[in-house]
Amino acid sequence: MDDVKLVTPQTDVSRRGFVVMSSLAAGFALAVQPVQAQTQISTDTNGLEAGEVSIPTSSGPIPAYRAQPQGGKNLPLVLVVQEIFGVHEHIKDVCRRFAKLGYCAIAVEHFARQGNVANATMEQIRPIVAAVPDAQVMSDLDAAVAFAKASGAVDTSKLAITGFCWGGRVTWLYAAHNPAVKAGIAWYGRVVGDKTPLQPAHPIDVADKIKAPVLGLYGGADQGIPVASLDQLKAALGVGTKSEFVVYPDAPHAFHADYRPSYREAAAKDGWTRLVAWLKANGVA
Numbered sequence: 001m002d003d004v005k006l007v008t009p010q011t012d013v014s015r016r017g018f019v020v021m022s023s024l025a026a027g028f029a030l031a032v033q034p035v036q037a038q039t040q041i042s043t044d045t046n047g048l049e050a051g052e053v054s055i056p057t058s059s060g061p062i063p064a065y066r067a068q069p070q071g072g073k074n075l076p077l078v079l080v081v082q083e084i085f086g087v088h089e090h091i092k093d094v095c096r097r098f099a100k101l102g103y104c105a106i107a108v109e110h111f112a113r114q115g116n117v118a119n120a121t122m123e124q125i126r127p128i129v130a131a132v133p134d135a136q137v138m139s140d141l142d143a144a145v146a147f148a149k150a151s152g153a154v155d156t157s158k159l160a161i162t163g164f165c166w167g168g169r170v171t172w173l174y175a176a177h178n179p180a181v182k183a184g185i186a187w188y189g190r191v192v193g194d195k196t197p198l199q200p201a202h203p204i205d206v207a208d209k210i211k212a213p214v215l216g217l218y219g220g221a222d223q224g225i226p227v228a229s230l231d232q233l234k235a236a237l238g239v240g241t242k243s244e245f246v247v248y249p250d251a252p253h254a255f256h257a258d259y260r261p262s263y264r265e266a267a268a269k270d271g272w273t274r275l276v277a278w279l280k281a282n283g284v285a
Helices: 087-099 122-130 134-151 166-177 203-209 228-236 267-281
Strands: 050-053 062-069 075-081 104-108 156-162 181-186 216-219 244-248
Touching: 050 104, 062 087, 062 134, 075 134, 075 166, 087 104, 104 122, 104 134, 134 156, 134 166, 156 166, 166 181, 166 203, 166 216, 166 228, 166 244, 181 267, 203 228, 216 228, 216 267, 228 244, 244 267
Parallel strands: 075 104, 075 156, 156 181, 181 216, 216 244
Antiparallel strands: 050 062, 062 104
């Protein structure tokens, strides 16, 4: 499983008044090499405005990747939340896929203040991810929405969020945090877990605040996310919830990651088709 069990770091990262990463890394993260080229999907930039942008925040600018149709106006916005490997080529490609469908997609580098995971090993990634406060992540996503609105090309009343692994958990949390979210799609994100001062709640703990419909896409063979935990979240969401869950019985964790051995084409394509339909059905199109 890619998602790490978060532990409280020994250093006080709240006193770091600087950005470790001033720009996004190129290519794929070191920890996911070698890339499975035979299954990797590559989306071109024809007809798109695609590339790195700088998102203003209260603690300084952070890098992000944005893709949208050239000259687009009143574009719906999708926030794309990374795995633990940062905003590398796969996450950028997902943004371009959304742009080809007529969306503005923005992926913020959420680990920018804590460290650069692009050239890190899994052992080095774990303490970096553990040092990222949920409050910081929520604030940075809010900043991305404000940035998109200020561009004049985006209709932020049509706001959605999707995320993978670490970002799948964040998807649920942000749906609870921001009542303006109209739809969410969480790909194999943890819904229960141990709490820390920096990660004080999990999706099950904020279920009563999740009003937007969230589509949860999970693998039945995921060794790190038991199906029973999804049942717990379903119960916490209540009988009136608009959220839904799809479990692919034979799919492992990270089944959408087309650049890795965990990729399962049938589940990934079905999930993406459901995602597109989910956005349209909930007014984000």
